[in-house]
Amino acid sequence: MIVAMAAFALEDALVKAVSDLLPVGQIMMLFGLGGAALFAIIARAQGDALMTPDVLSRAMRVRVLFEITGRLFYVLALALIPLSTATVILQATPLVVVACAALIFGERVGWRRWTAIGLGLLGVLIILRPGTGGFSALSLLAVIGMLGFAGRDLASRAAPRSLSTAILGLYGFLALAVAGLLFSLWQRQGFVMPDARAALLLSATVLIGIGAYSCLMKAMRTGDVSAVTPFRYTRLLFGAALGIALFDETLTVGMLVGSGLIVLSGLFILWRGKAKAPAIGDPVPVRPAPRR
Numbered sequence: 240m241i242v243a244m245a246a247f248a249l250e251d252a253l254v255k256a257v258s259d260l261l262p263v264g265q266i267m268m269l270f271g272l273g274g275a276a277l278f279a280i281i282a283r284a285q286g287d288a289l290m291t292p293d294v295l296s297r298a299m300r301v302r303v304l305f306e307i308t309g310r311l312f313y314v315l316a317l318a319l320i321p322l323s324t325a326t327v328i329l330q331a332t333p334l335v336v337v338a339c340a341a342l343i344f345g346e347r348v349g350w351r352r353w354t355a356i357g358l359g360l361l362g363v364l365i366i367l368r369p370g371t372g373g374f375s376a377l378s379l380l381a382v383i384g385m386l387g388f389a390g391r392d393l394a395s396r397a398a399p400r401s402l403s404t405a406i407l408g409l410y411g412f413l414a415l416a417v418a419g420l421l422f423s424l425w426q427r428q429g430f431v432m433p434d435a436r437a438a439l440l441l442s443a444t445v446l447i448g449i450g451a452y453s454c455l456m457k458a459m460r461t462g463d464v465s466a467v468t469p470f471r472y473t474r475l476l477f478g479a480a481l482g483i484a485l486f487d488e489t490l491t492v493g494m495l496v497g498s499g500l501i502v503l504s505g506l507f508i509l510w511r512g513k514a515k516a517p518a519i520g521d522p523v524p525v526r527p528a529p530r531r
């Protein structure tokens with residue numbers, strides 16, 4: 240998960256850089272098609288069938304819808320707001336995932352972790368500053384993208400086990416290409432021939448994105464969601480560092496306070512997540528009888 244977050248932060252920086260050279264819809268289409276092609280090659284090399292009945296399962300259909308939503312709105316956020324701001328808002332994803340994992344998959348989340356989730360969401364509100372002069376409606380693009388990614392991750396956990404990570408990646412990137420096509424049609428944007436710099440940035444984005452995607456899917460499908468998810472917060476560090484180093488961004492007091500609440504909430508959730516309930520079939524400890 241940590242490797243995935245570092246790679247995703249670098250991918251975000253590359254997308255933001257190339258958004259100055261190409262239309263956003265075209266970036267998503269080329270990025271999606273490139274990633275889908277490489278994942279298709281990986282899947283065939285592993286002997287996976289690219290189309291099976293499980294691909295059309297309800298969980299996969301839901302996953303594609305969330306993937307389109309998350310990718311579309313988050314890429315728009317990267318193009319229109321600072322990288323550090325988009326990255327910080329995205330850190331609410333673990334809060335939503337852990338909460339929904341309890342409600343949907345029945346994972347044990349006690350009142351202490353629910354309190355931590357609430358404090359983390361309070362941190363997001365501090366960063367957004369709704370109702371103040373510093374509030375930017377464009378920040379809501381990152382919020383919608385965050386909700387889309389949370390739904391995507393949960394649907395990935397419910398996806399049939401017969402589908403490999405490569406197949407999930409294939410259809411995830413195809414969803415990104417579809418999102419880019421829809422956005423381009425809505426904006427009525429024509430195709431712009433990429434120059435050498437844009438082509439290099441897009442190629443690097445595809446390769447890094449595939450590595451990040453593979454690590455994320457592996458973590459989400461094999462680990463306990465409430466234990467693995469808090470490591471997503473490392474993306475905040477990577478994203479903020481890249482935003483400051485590459486785009487001369489600054490961190491406001493509100494962002495620092497909000498980020499602190501989010502990180503502390505995530506660390507607490509991680510700590511509490513280590514307390515596992517005995518599995519069915521495990522020996523039950525016998526307490527000695529009280530002395531009379």
